[in-house]
Amino acid sequence: MFSKKKKKNLVPEPPDYGPEDFGVDVIQPKVEELKQVKDSAAQSLGPTPDMFRQRSFKDAFKHSPEKPVFIKVENFKQIVETIIGVEKKLDELEQIISKLQDLKQAEEEKMNTWQTEIQDIKDKLNILEENFSEKV
DSSP states (O other), rough: OOOOOOOOOSSSSOOOOHHHHHHHHHHHHHHHHHHHHHHHHHHHHHHGGGGHHHHHHHHHHHOOOTTTOOOOOHHHHHHHHHHHOOOOOHHHHHHHHHHHHHHHHHHHHHHHHHHHHHHHHHHHHHHHHHHHHHHH
């Protein structure tokens, strides 16, 4: 009585295509040829940049506690002088930034003062304008 009706397939089944229908037999030899060209180019160009990729900065200066690090005295003196120079430059930069912040604050105060004065002048002009318009 209440049997399920079979649904009709409204979309036809796609045809069964093979690799020859898409030209795979033509593409495959070209892929092999490109691989050979790539390999021969890699051999003729030599090492790639990936081969020269260095470790990260942190990794370059990490060492295990068991192994001592040896530095020439000349290099050590140069490193210490460089560090002292960098510290001096950082102190100078902090002073410059402090001065710039002071200048910025003074500039903002001056701008606020000028805005207040301009507003006062506008108010006085409006009062004068009202007075003249009443008398005319």
